[in-house]
Amino acid sequence: MTLFIIGIGLCDVEDISVKGLNTLRSCDTVFLEHYTSILSSSKEELEDFYQKPVTLAPRTLVEGEAEENILLPAKEKDIALLIVGDVFGATTHTDLQLRAKELGVTCEVIFNASILSAVGIVGLELYKYGKTTSIVFPDDGWLPHTPYGVIKQNKAVGLHTLCLLDIKVAEPNREDLLKGKTTPQPPRFMTVAQGIDVLLAIENERGENVLTPKTLAVGVARLGHKDFKVITGSLQELREKNFGSPLHSLIISGKLSVVEEEALSCWD
Amino acid sequence: MTLFIIGIGLCDVEDISVKGLNTLRSCDTVFLEHYTSILSSSKEELEDFYQKPVTLAPRTLVEGEAEENILLPAKEKDIALLIVGDVFGATTHTDLQLRAKELGVTCEVIFNASILSAVGIVGLELYKYGKTTSIVFPDDGWLPHTPYGVIKQNKAVGLHTLCLLDIKVAEPNREDLLKGKTTPQPPRFMTVAQGIDVLLAIENERGENVLTPKTLAVGVARLGHKDFKVITGSLQELREKNFGSPLHSLIISGKLSVVEEEALSCWD
Numbered sequence: 001m002t003l004f005i006i007g008i009g010l011c012d013v014e015d016i017s018v019k020g021l022n023t024l025r026s027c028d029t030v031f032l033e034h035y036t037s038i039l040s041s042s043k044e045e046l047e048d049f050y051q052k053p054v055t056l057a058p059r060t061l062v063e064g065e066a067e068e069n070i071l072l073p074a075k076e077k078d079i080a081l082l083i084v085g086d087v088f089g090a091t092t093h094t095d096l097q098l099r100a101k102e103l104g105v106t107c108e109v110i111f112n113a114s115i116l117s118a119v120g121i122v123g124l125e126l127y128k129y130g131k132t133t134s135i136v137f138p139d140d141g142w143l144p145h146t147p148y149g150v151i152k153q154n155k156a157v158g159l160h161t162l163c164l165l166d167i168k169v170a171e172p173n174r175e176d177l178l179k180g181k182t183t184p185q186p187p188r189f190m191t192v193a194q195g196i197d198v199l200l201a202i203e204n205e206r207g208e209n210v211l212t213p214k215t216l217a218v219g220v221a222r223l224g225h226k227d228f229k230v231i232t233g234s235l236q237e238l239r240e241k242n243f244g245s246p247l248h249s250l251i252i253s254g255k256l257s258v259v260e261e262e263a264l265s266c267w268d
Numbered sequence: 269m270t271l272f273i274i275g276i277g278l279c280d281v282e283d284i285s286v287k288g289l290n291t292l293r294s295c296d297t298v299f300l301e302h303y304t305s306i307l308s309s310s311k312e313e314l315e316d317f318y319q320k321p322v323t324l325a326p327r328t329l330v331e332g333e334a335e336e337n338i339l340l341p342a343k344e345k346d347i348a349l350l351i352v353g354d355v356f357g358a359t360t361h362t363d364l365q366l367r368a369k370e371l372g373v374t375c376e377v378i379f380n381a382s383i384l385s386a387v388g389i390v391g392l393e394l395y396k397y398g399k400t401t402s403i404v405f406p407d408d409g410w411l412p413h414t415p416y417g418v419i420k421q422n423k424a425v426g427l428h429t430l431c432l433l434d435i436k437v438a439e440p441n442r443e444d445l446l447k448g449k450t451t452p453q454p455p456r457f458m459t460v461a462q463g464i465d466v467l468l469a470i471e472n473e474r475g476e477n478v479l480t481p482k483t484l485a486v487g488v489a490r491l492g493h494k495d496f497k498v499i500t501g502s503l504q505e506l507r508e509k510n511f512g513s514p515l516h517s518l519i520i521s522g523k524l525s526v527v528e529e530e531a532l533s534c535w536d
Binding site: 131 | 280354365393397401
Protein backbone atom coordinates (compact mmCIF):
# COMPACT_ATOMS: atom_id res chain seq x y z
CA MET A 1 0.00 0.00 0.00
CA THR A 2 1.24 3.43 -0.91
CA LEU A 3 0.91 7.13 -0.25
CA PHE A 4 0.85 8.86 -3.62
CA ILE A 5 1.67 12.57 -3.47
CA ILE A 6 0.36 13.95 -6.76
CA GLY A 7 0.89 17.41 -8.22
CA ILE A 8 -2.25 18.57 -10.02
CA GLY A 9 -0.88 21.61 -11.82
CA LEU A 10 -1.66 25.29 -11.88
CA CYS A 11 -5.11 25.90 -13.28
CA ASP A 12 -7.99 23.44 -13.42
CA VAL A 13 -9.14 19.81 -13.37
CA GLU A 14 -7.50 18.98 -16.70
CA ASP A 15 -3.99 19.89 -15.56
CA ILE A 16 -3.46 16.60 -13.76
CA SER A 17 -1.25 14.18 -15.71
CA VAL A 18 -2.74 11.03 -17.18
CA LYS A 19 -0.54 9.09 -14.75
CA GLY A 20 -1.79 11.15 -11.83
CA LEU A 21 -5.41 10.68 -12.85
CA ASN A 22 -5.10 6.92 -13.31
CA THR A 23 -3.29 6.64 -10.00
CA LEU A 24 -5.76 8.62 -7.92
CA ARG A 25 -8.67 6.73 -9.45
CA SER A 26 -7.18 3.51 -8.12
CA CYS A 27 -6.74 4.94 -4.60
CA ASP A 28 -9.06 4.24 -1.66
CA THR A 29 -8.95 7.78 -0.28
CA VAL A 30 -8.15 11.08 -1.97
CA PHE A 31 -7.12 14.19 -0.02
CA LEU A 32 -6.65 17.65 -1.50
CA GLU A 33 -4.18 19.94 0.26
CA HIS A 34 -5.72 23.35 -0.21
CA TYR A 35 -3.89 25.93 1.85
CA THR A 36 -0.53 26.51 0.10
CA SER A 37 -2.12 27.26 -3.29
CA ILE A 38 -5.46 27.23 -5.13
CA LEU A 39 -6.96 25.99 -8.40
CA SER A 40 -9.75 27.65 -10.34
CA SER A 41 -11.75 24.41 -10.13
CA SER A 42 -13.94 23.76 -7.10
CA LYS A 43 -13.88 20.57 -5.01
CA GLU A 44 -17.10 19.50 -6.76
CA GLU A 45 -15.58 20.00 -10.22
CA LEU A 46 -12.56 17.95 -9.19
CA GLU A 47 -14.81 15.17 -7.88
CA ASP A 48 -16.86 15.14 -11.09
CA PHE A 49 -13.77 15.01 -13.27
CA TYR A 50 -11.83 12.51 -11.15
CA GLN A 51 -14.93 10.38 -10.51
CA LYS A 52 -13.81 10.11 -6.90
CA PRO A 53 -14.81 11.74 -3.64
CA VAL A 54 -12.17 14.26 -2.53
CA THR A 55 -11.58 15.24 1.10
CA LEU A 56 -10.23 18.75 1.70
CA ALA A 57 -7.12 18.58 3.87
CA PRO A 58 -6.49 21.75 5.88
CA ARG A 59 -3.10 22.65 7.33
CA THR A 60 -3.88 20.96 10.65
CA LEU A 61 -4.53 17.65 8.90
CA VAL A 62 -1.44 17.68 6.65
CA GLU A 63 0.90 18.97 9.36
CA GLY A 64 -0.14 18.13 12.94
CA GLU A 65 -2.48 15.22 12.27
CA ALA A 66 -0.85 13.59 9.25
CA GLU A 67 0.21 10.46 11.10
CA GLU A 68 -3.27 9.22 12.03
CA ASN A 69 -5.11 10.60 8.97
CA ILE A 70 -2.69 10.01 6.11
CA LEU A 71 0.49 8.13 6.95
CA LEU A 72 -0.66 5.19 9.06
CA PRO A 73 -3.76 4.57 6.90
CA ALA A 74 -1.39 4.40 3.88
CA LYS A 75 0.01 1.20 5.38
CA GLU A 76 -3.39 -0.47 4.91
CA LYS A 77 -4.66 1.14 1.71
CA ASP A 78 -3.67 3.38 -1.20
CA ILE A 79 -4.02 7.04 -0.38
CA ALA A 80 -3.62 10.01 -2.71
CA LEU A 81 -2.69 13.46 -1.47
CA LEU A 82 -3.23 16.05 -4.21
CA ILE A 83 -1.10 19.18 -4.21
CA VAL A 84 -1.88 22.23 -6.35
CA GLY A 85 1.10 22.97 -8.61
CA ASP A 86 4.07 20.67 -8.07
CA VAL A 87 4.68 18.56 -4.98
CA PHE A 88 7.69 20.13 -3.30
CA GLY A 89 6.81 23.80 -3.71
CA ALA A 90 6.03 23.91 0.01
CA THR A 91 8.44 22.68 2.69
CA THR A 92 5.62 20.93 4.49
CA HIS A 93 5.48 18.23 1.81
CA THR A 94 9.16 17.43 2.22
CA ASP A 95 8.40 16.98 5.89
CA LEU A 96 5.53 14.60 5.05
CA GLN A 97 7.81 12.53 2.81
CA LEU A 98 10.35 12.34 5.65
CA ARG A 99 7.76 11.18 8.16
CA ALA A 100 6.51 8.57 5.67
CA LYS A 101 10.04 7.17 5.44
CA GLU A 102 10.42 7.11 9.23
CA LEU A 103 7.14 5.21 9.60
CA GLY A 104 8.01 2.76 6.82
CA VAL A 105 5.20 4.01 4.58
CA THR A 106 5.84 3.57 0.86
CA CYS A 107 5.58 6.96 -0.80
CA GLU A 108 5.46 7.76 -4.51
CA VAL A 109 5.52 11.19 -6.07
CA ILE A 110 3.90 12.26 -9.35
CA PHE A 111 5.26 15.63 -10.48
CA ASN A 112 3.45 18.44 -12.23
CA ALA A 113 3.88 22.04 -13.33
CA SER A 114 5.19 24.53 -10.79
CA ILE A 115 5.14 28.31 -10.70
CA LEU A 116 8.94 28.01 -10.40
CA SER A 117 9.27 26.91 -14.03
CA ALA A 118 5.99 28.27 -15.47
CA VAL A 119 7.34 31.74 -14.74
CA GLY A 120 9.67 31.08 -17.69
CA ILE A 121 6.84 32.27 -19.94
CA VAL A 122 7.64 35.93 -19.20
CA GLY A 123 10.93 35.54 -21.06
CA LEU A 124 13.49 35.96 -18.29
CA GLU A 125 15.88 33.02 -18.43
CA LEU A 126 14.96 30.44 -15.78
CA TYR A 127 18.62 29.74 -15.03
CA LYS A 128 19.21 33.39 -14.15
CA TYR A 129 16.88 33.43 -11.17
CA GLY A 130 18.56 33.54 -7.78
CA LYS A 131 16.97 32.47 -4.53
CA THR A 132 13.16 32.59 -4.46
CA THR A 133 11.43 34.63 -1.77
CA SER A 134 7.97 35.18 -0.32
CA ILE A 135 6.25 38.44 0.62
CA VAL A 136 3.80 38.08 3.48
CA PHE A 137 0.95 40.30 4.64
CA PRO A 138 2.32 42.78 7.18
CA ASP A 139 -0.33 41.83 9.71
CA ASP A 140 -0.18 43.52 13.09
CA GLY A 141 2.47 45.88 11.74
CA TRP A 142 5.06 43.12 11.53
CA LEU A 143 7.20 43.75 8.43
CA PRO A 144 9.72 40.95 7.83
CA HIS A 145 12.72 42.16 5.84
CA THR A 146 13.55 38.75 4.35
CA PRO A 147 12.44 39.46 0.74
CA TYR A 148 14.45 42.69 0.73
CA GLY A 149 17.61 40.83 1.70
CA VAL A 150 17.05 38.19 -0.95
CA ILE A 151 16.42 40.75 -3.70
CA LYS A 152 19.49 42.71 -2.63
CA GLN A 153 21.65 39.60 -2.78
CA ASN A 154 20.28 38.50 -6.17
CA LYS A 155 20.50 41.96 -7.74
CA ALA A 156 24.11 42.32 -6.57
CA VAL A 157 25.05 39.49 -8.95
CA GLY A 158 22.59 40.37 -11.70
CA LEU A 159 19.99 37.68 -10.95
CA HIS A 160 16.21 37.89 -11.12
CA THR A 161 14.08 37.31 -8.02
CA LEU A 162 10.74 35.52 -8.02
CA CYS A 163 8.60 36.86 -5.16
CA LEU A 164 5.72 34.56 -4.25
CA LEU A 165 2.87 36.53 -2.74
CA ASP A 166 1.11 35.57 0.46
CA ILE A 167 -1.91 33.28 0.54
CA LYS A 168 -4.04 32.97 3.66
CA VAL A 169 -6.66 30.25 3.40
CA ALA A 170 -8.86 29.21 6.27
CA GLU A 171 -6.53 30.68 8.87
CA PRO A 172 -7.63 32.35 12.11
CA ASN A 173 -6.42 35.89 12.72
CA ARG A 174 -3.77 36.61 15.34
CA GLU A 175 -6.15 38.34 17.69
CA ASP A 176 -8.52 35.34 17.71
CA LEU A 177 -5.60 32.96 18.15
CA LEU A 178 -4.41 34.85 21.23
CA LYS A 179 -7.89 34.38 22.66
CA GLY A 180 -7.71 30.66 21.88
CA LYS A 181 -10.21 30.92 19.02
CA THR A 182 -9.51 29.30 15.64
CA THR A 183 -12.43 30.65 13.59
CA PRO A 184 -11.14 30.69 9.99
CA GLN A 185 -10.97 34.07 8.27
CA PRO A 186 -12.07 34.55 4.64
CA PRO A 187 -9.23 33.69 2.21
CA ARG A 188 -6.82 36.48 1.27
CA PHE A 189 -4.47 36.54 -1.70
CA MET A 190 -1.82 39.24 -1.93
CA THR A 191 -2.00 41.34 -5.11
CA VAL A 192 0.96 42.66 -7.09
CA ALA A 193 0.18 46.16 -5.78
CA GLN A 194 0.14 44.95 -2.18
CA GLY A 195 3.44 43.11 -2.70
CA ILE A 196 5.03 46.26 -4.12
CA ASP A 197 3.75 48.31 -1.19
CA VAL A 198 5.37 45.89 1.23
CA LEU A 199 8.70 46.03 -0.62
CA LEU A 200 8.71 49.84 -0.78
CA ALA A 201 7.79 50.01 2.91
CA ILE A 202 10.82 47.84 3.72
CA GLU A 203 13.00 50.02 1.46
CA ASN A 204 11.70 52.98 3.41
CA GLU A 205 12.84 51.39 6.69
CA ARG A 206 16.18 50.14 5.34
CA GLY A 207 17.07 52.97 2.97
CA GLU A 208 19.72 50.95 1.12
CA ASN A 209 18.39 51.92 -2.29
CA VAL A 210 17.89 48.33 -3.40
CA LEU A 211 14.40 49.17 -4.68
CA THR A 212 13.00 52.44 -5.93
CA PRO A 213 9.66 53.26 -7.56
CA LYS A 214 11.62 53.06 -10.87
CA THR A 215 12.97 49.51 -10.35
CA LEU A 216 12.07 47.29 -13.31
CA ALA A 217 9.77 44.41 -12.43
CA VAL A 218 7.28 41.99 -13.94
CA GLY A 219 3.88 41.29 -12.45
CA VAL A 220 2.16 38.03 -13.34
CA ALA A 221 -1.28 36.69 -12.56
CA ARG A 222 -2.93 33.30 -13.07
CA LEU A 223 0.01 31.60 -14.81
CA GLY A 224 -1.19 28.38 -16.40
CA HIS A 225 -4.69 29.81 -16.94
CA LYS A 226 -6.06 30.90 -20.32
CA ASP A 227 -6.52 34.46 -19.04
CA PHE A 228 -3.06 34.77 -17.48
CA LYS A 229 -1.53 38.22 -17.39
CA VAL A 230 2.06 39.47 -17.65
CA ILE A 231 2.85 43.19 -17.31
CA THR A 232 6.34 44.68 -17.21
CA GLY A 233 7.20 48.11 -15.93
CA SER A 234 8.57 50.05 -13.00
CA LEU A 235 7.27 49.22 -9.53
CA GLN A 236 5.43 52.54 -9.65
CA GLU A 237 3.74 51.63 -12.94
CA LEU A 238 2.85 48.08 -11.91
CA ARG A 239 1.45 49.41 -8.65
CA GLU A 240 -1.37 51.02 -10.68
CA LYS A 241 -2.25 48.04 -12.89
CA ASN A 242 -5.21 45.76 -12.36
CA PHE A 243 -4.08 42.14 -12.54
CA GLY A 244 -7.52 40.70 -11.83
CA SER A 245 -8.20 37.62 -9.76
CA PRO A 246 -5.48 35.61 -7.92
CA LEU A 247 -2.86 34.15 -7.83
CA HIS A 248 -0.36 36.95 -8.42
CA SER A 249 3.44 36.88 -8.31
CA LEU A 250 6.09 39.54 -8.73
CA ILE A 251 9.50 39.29 -10.38
CA ILE A 252 12.22 41.83 -9.65
CA SER A 253 14.48 41.86 -12.66
CA GLY A 254 18.24 41.44 -12.49
CA LYS A 255 20.56 42.31 -15.35
CA LEU A 256 18.80 41.78 -18.68
CA SER A 257 20.30 40.15 -21.77
CA VAL A 258 19.30 41.49 -25.18
CA VAL A 259 16.88 38.59 -25.70
CA GLU A 260 15.35 39.14 -22.26
CA GLU A 261 14.84 42.84 -23.02
CA GLU A 262 13.16 41.95 -26.28
CA ALA A 263 10.98 39.33 -24.60
CA LEU A 264 9.82 41.76 -21.90
CA SER A 265 9.00 44.45 -24.45
CA CYS A 266 6.61 42.02 -26.18
CA TRP A 267 4.13 42.13 -23.29
CA ASP A 268 3.18 45.76 -23.89
CA MET B 269 -5.22 28.68 -35.61
CA THR B 270 -2.69 28.21 -32.87
CA LEU B 271 0.77 26.95 -32.02
CA PHE B 272 0.46 24.93 -28.81
CA ILE B 273 3.74 24.44 -26.99
CA ILE B 274 3.08 21.53 -24.67
CA GLY B 275 5.30 20.21 -21.87
CA ILE B 276 5.08 16.41 -21.69
CA GLY B 277 6.82 15.82 -18.38
CA LEU B 278 9.84 13.90 -17.23
CA CYS B 279 9.33 10.19 -17.75
CA ASP B 280 6.93 8.52 -20.16
CA VAL B 281 3.77 8.78 -22.28
CA GLU B 282 1.47 9.08 -19.27
CA ASP B 283 3.14 12.23 -17.92
CA ILE B 284 1.34 14.53 -20.32
CA SER B 285 -1.55 16.42 -18.70
CA VAL B 286 -5.12 15.60 -19.67
CA LYS B 287 -5.31 19.13 -21.13
CA GLY B 288 -2.12 18.57 -23.13
CA LEU B 289 -3.37 15.24 -24.46
CA ASN B 290 -6.78 16.58 -25.49
CA THR B 291 -5.13 19.57 -27.14
CA LEU B 292 -2.57 17.65 -29.17
CA ARG B 293 -5.22 15.18 -30.32
CA SER B 294 -7.12 18.09 -31.86
CA CYS B 295 -4.03 19.42 -33.67
CA ASP B 296 -3.28 18.88 -37.36
CA THR B 297 0.45 18.36 -36.90
CA VAL B 298 2.44 17.23 -33.86
CA PHE B 299 6.19 17.86 -33.51
CA LEU B 300 8.39 16.46 -30.74
CA GLU B 301 11.45 18.51 -29.81
CA HIS B 302 13.98 15.88 -28.87
CA TYR B 303 17.37 17.41 -28.39
CA THR B 304 17.25 19.33 -25.11
CA SER B 305 15.97 16.35 -23.10
CA ILE B 306 14.70 12.78 -23.47
CA LEU B 307 11.81 10.60 -22.32
CA SER B 308 11.97 6.87 -21.65
CA SER B 309 9.16 6.34 -24.18
CA SER B 310 10.00 5.93 -27.87
CA LYS B 311 8.41 7.92 -30.69
CA GLU B 312 6.31 4.85 -31.53
CA GLU B 313 5.05 4.55 -27.93
CA LEU B 314 4.11 8.22 -27.96
CA GLU B 315 2.25 7.79 -31.26
CA ASP B 316 0.36 4.75 -29.94
CA PHE B 317 -0.63 6.51 -26.75
CA TYR B 318 -1.46 9.87 -28.33
CA GLN B 319 -3.21 8.23 -31.32
CA LYS B 320 -1.44 10.74 -33.53
CA PRO B 321 1.57 10.67 -35.83
CA VAL B 322 4.52 12.51 -34.25
CA THR B 323 7.29 14.18 -36.24
CA LEU B 324 10.69 14.39 -34.56
CA ALA B 325 11.95 17.97 -34.63
CA PRO B 326 15.75 18.25 -34.48
CA ARG B 327 17.55 21.42 -33.43
CA THR B 328 17.79 22.69 -37.02
CA LEU B 329 14.01 22.53 -37.41
CA VAL B 330 13.13 24.22 -34.09
CA GLU B 331 15.83 26.87 -34.38
CA GLY B 332 16.90 27.73 -37.94
CA GLU B 333 13.89 26.46 -39.85
CA ALA B 334 11.06 27.16 -37.41
CA GLU B 335 9.47 29.86 -39.50
CA GLU B 336 8.61 27.72 -42.53
CA ASN B 337 8.02 24.46 -40.64
CA ILE B 338 6.23 25.51 -37.48
CA LEU B 339 5.35 29.20 -37.23
CA LEU B 340 3.86 30.08 -40.61
CA PRO B 341 1.93 26.78 -40.88
CA ALA B 342 0.41 27.61 -37.45
CA LYS B 343 -1.40 30.49 -39.14
CA GLU B 344 -3.32 27.98 -41.25
CA LYS B 345 -3.78 25.05 -38.86
CA ASP B 346 -3.31 23.95 -35.25
CA ILE B 347 0.19 22.74 -34.54
CA ALA B 348 1.53 21.13 -31.37
CA LEU B 349 5.18 21.26 -30.40
CA LEU B 350 5.89 18.81 -27.57
CA ILE B 351 8.73 19.57 -25.17
CA VAL B 352 10.12 16.99 -22.75
CA GLY B 353 9.81 18.34 -19.19
CA ASP B 354 8.42 21.86 -18.99
CA VAL B 355 8.29 24.35 -21.83
CA PHE B 356 10.76 27.07 -20.87
CA GLY B 357 13.58 24.91 -19.53
CA ALA B 358 15.55 25.74 -22.68
CA THR B 359 16.11 29.30 -23.92
CA THR B 360 15.33 28.22 -27.47
CA HIS B 361 11.62 27.92 -26.64
CA THR B 362 11.47 31.48 -25.35
CA ASP B 363 12.96 32.50 -28.67
CA LEU B 364 10.27 30.52 -30.52
CA GLN B 365 7.54 32.22 -28.50
CA LEU B 366 9.07 35.61 -29.38
CA ARG B 367 9.18 34.83 -33.07
CA ALA B 368 5.57 33.63 -32.95
CA LYS B 369 4.55 36.99 -31.49
CA GLU B 370 6.52 38.88 -34.15
CA LEU B 371 4.82 36.91 -36.92
CA GLY B 372 1.37 37.32 -35.39
CA VAL B 373 1.02 33.61 -34.67
CA THR B 374 -1.26 32.78 -31.73
CA CYS B 375 0.73 30.74 -29.24
CA GLU B 376 -0.55 28.85 -26.19
CA VAL B 377 1.55 27.11 -23.59
CA ILE B 378 0.59 24.04 -21.55
CA PHE B 379 2.96 23.59 -18.62
CA ASN B 380 4.28 20.39 -17.10
CA ALA B 381 6.79 19.09 -14.59
CA SER B 382 10.34 20.39 -14.79
CA ILE B 383 13.59 19.11 -13.33
CA LEU B 384 13.83 22.57 -11.70
CA SER B 385 11.03 21.73 -9.26
CA ALA B 386 11.14 17.90 -9.35
CA VAL B 387 14.59 18.17 -7.76
CA GLY B 388 12.69 19.17 -4.60
CA ILE B 389 12.27 15.44 -3.92
CA VAL B 390 15.83 15.21 -2.55
CA GLY B 391 14.81 17.35 0.40
CA LEU B 392 16.82 20.53 -0.16
CA GLU B 393 14.46 23.47 -0.01
CA LEU B 394 13.56 24.66 -3.53
CA TYR B 395 13.67 28.30 -2.46
CA LYS B 396 17.27 27.92 -1.31
CA TYR B 397 18.68 27.17 -4.75
CA GLY B 398 20.69 29.94 -6.35
CA LYS B 399 21.35 30.29 -10.05
CA THR B 400 21.18 27.04 -12.06
CA THR B 401 24.18 25.99 -14.14
CA SER B 402 25.11 23.46 -16.82
CA ILE B 403 28.20 21.30 -17.06
CA VAL B 404 29.20 20.52 -20.63
CA PHE B 405 31.44 17.82 -22.08
CA PRO B 406 35.01 19.20 -22.23
CA ASP B 407 35.30 18.28 -25.91
CA ASP B 408 38.52 19.23 -27.67
CA GLY B 409 40.03 20.13 -24.30
CA TRP B 410 37.80 23.19 -23.92
CA LEU B 411 36.90 23.51 -20.24
CA PRO B 412 34.40 26.35 -19.62
CA HIS B 413 34.65 27.66 -16.07
CA THR B 414 31.05 28.91 -15.92
CA PRO B 415 29.66 26.26 -13.50
CA TYR B 416 32.55 26.87 -11.12
CA GLY B 417 31.76 30.58 -10.96
CA VAL B 418 28.08 29.90 -10.35
CA ILE B 419 28.77 27.38 -7.57
CA LYS B 420 31.25 29.76 -5.96
CA GLN B 421 28.71 32.58 -6.00
CA ASN B 422 25.88 30.40 -4.65
CA LYS B 423 28.02 28.77 -1.94
CA ALA B 424 29.23 32.18 -0.77
CA VAL B 425 25.68 32.97 0.34
CA GLY B 426 24.77 29.45 1.48
CA LEU B 427 22.66 28.47 -1.55
CA HIS B 428 22.43 25.12 -3.31
CA THR B 429 23.39 24.78 -6.99
CA LEU B 430 21.60 22.55 -9.46
CA CYS B 431 24.04 21.46 -12.18
CA LEU B 432 22.33 20.17 -15.31
CA LEU B 433 24.56 17.69 -17.11
CA ASP B 434 25.26 17.83 -20.81
CA ILE B 435 23.11 16.07 -23.40
CA LYS B 436 24.31 15.64 -26.96
CA VAL B 437 21.64 14.24 -29.25
CA ALA B 438 22.08 13.91 -33.00
CA GLU B 439 24.91 16.45 -33.09
CA PRO B 440 27.93 16.29 -35.38
CA ASN B 441 31.33 16.37 -33.73
CA ARG B 442 33.53 19.44 -34.00
CA GLU B 443 36.04 17.82 -36.28
CA ASP B 444 33.34 16.84 -38.78
CA LEU B 445 31.78 20.30 -38.54
CA LEU B 446 35.10 21.92 -39.44
CA LYS B 447 35.17 19.71 -42.53
CA GLY B 448 31.63 20.81 -43.39
CA LYS B 449 30.11 17.44 -42.47
CA THR B 450 27.05 17.18 -40.24
CA THR B 451 26.86 13.41 -39.71
CA PRO B 452 25.12 12.99 -36.35
CA GLN B 453 27.09 11.29 -33.59
CA PRO B 454 25.49 8.71 -31.25
CA PRO B 455 23.72 10.40 -28.31
CA ARG B 456 25.79 11.13 -25.19
CA PHE B 457 24.49 11.88 -21.72
CA MET B 458 26.87 13.14 -19.05
CA THR B 459 26.98 10.98 -15.92
CA VAL B 460 27.30 12.24 -12.35
CA ALA B 461 30.90 10.93 -12.30
CA GLN B 462 31.76 12.79 -15.50
CA GLY B 463 30.20 15.98 -14.15
CA ILE B 464 32.25 15.70 -10.96
CA ASP B 465 35.42 15.11 -12.98
CA VAL B 466 34.77 18.30 -14.94
CA LEU B 467 34.19 20.31 -11.75
CA LEU B 468 37.32 18.99 -10.07
CA ALA B 469 39.36 19.65 -13.23
CA ILE B 470 38.19 23.29 -13.14
CA GLU B 471 39.04 23.48 -9.42
CA ASN B 472 42.47 22.19 -10.34
CA GLU B 473 42.92 25.02 -12.85
CA ARG B 474 41.43 27.72 -10.62
CA GLY B 475 42.69 26.57 -7.22
CA GLU B 476 40.20 28.72 -5.29
CA ASN B 477 39.14 25.88 -3.03
CA VAL B 478 35.46 26.20 -3.94
CA LEU B 479 35.21 22.43 -4.44
CA THR B 480 37.22 19.64 -2.91
CA PRO B 481 36.76 15.86 -3.10
CA LYS B 482 35.04 16.23 0.30
CA THR B 483 32.41 18.78 -0.83
CA LEU B 484 28.90 17.55 0.00
CA ALA B 485 26.73 16.92 -3.03
CA VAL B 486 23.68 15.01 -4.18
CA GLY B 487 23.59 12.96 -7.38
CA VAL B 488 20.20 12.24 -8.95
CA ALA B 489 19.18 10.09 -11.87
CA ARG B 490 15.91 9.63 -13.74
CA LEU B 491 13.82 11.99 -11.60
CA GLY B 492 10.15 11.40 -12.36
CA HIS B 493 10.77 7.73 -13.20
CA LYS B 494 9.82 4.81 -10.94
CA ASP B 495 13.47 3.74 -10.68
CA PHE B 496 14.84 7.22 -9.90
CA LYS B 497 17.94 7.39 -7.76
CA VAL B 498 19.16 9.92 -5.18
CA ILE B 499 22.56 9.48 -3.50
CA THR B 500 24.16 11.97 -1.15
CA GLY B 501 27.83 12.06 -0.25
CA SER B 502 31.12 13.78 -0.92
CA LEU B 503 32.12 14.37 -4.54
CA GLN B 504 34.72 11.65 -4.06
CA GLU B 505 32.09 9.17 -2.86
CA LEU B 506 29.53 10.05 -5.54
CA ARG B 507 32.27 9.73 -8.17
CA GLU B 508 32.31 5.97 -7.48
CA LYS B 509 28.55 5.33 -7.49
CA ASN B 510 26.65 3.81 -10.37
CA PHE B 511 23.58 5.91 -11.12
CA GLY B 512 22.46 3.76 -14.05
CA SER B 513 20.87 5.07 -17.20
CA PRO B 514 20.34 8.80 -18.00
CA LEU B 515 19.40 11.56 -17.28
CA HIS B 516 21.65 12.49 -14.38
CA SER B 517 21.97 15.78 -12.50
CA LEU B 518 24.24 16.96 -9.71
CA ILE B 519 23.44 19.26 -6.80
CA ILE B 520 26.21 21.01 -4.89
CA SER B 521 24.85 21.68 -1.45
CA GLY B 522 24.91 25.07 0.22
CA LYS B 523 24.32 25.59 3.93
CA LEU B 524 21.99 22.91 5.29
CA SER B 525 19.13 23.48 7.71
CA VAL B 526 18.38 20.77 10.29
CA VAL B 527 15.45 19.48 8.22
CA GLU B 528 17.59 19.40 5.07
CA GLU B 529 20.30 17.42 6.88
CA GLU B 530 17.70 14.95 8.08
CA ALA B 531 16.17 14.68 4.59
CA LEU B 532 19.54 13.98 2.96
CA SER B 533 20.42 11.34 5.55
CA CYS B 534 17.25 9.41 4.59
CA TRP B 535 18.64 8.45 1.19
CA ASP B 536 21.34 6.16 2.62
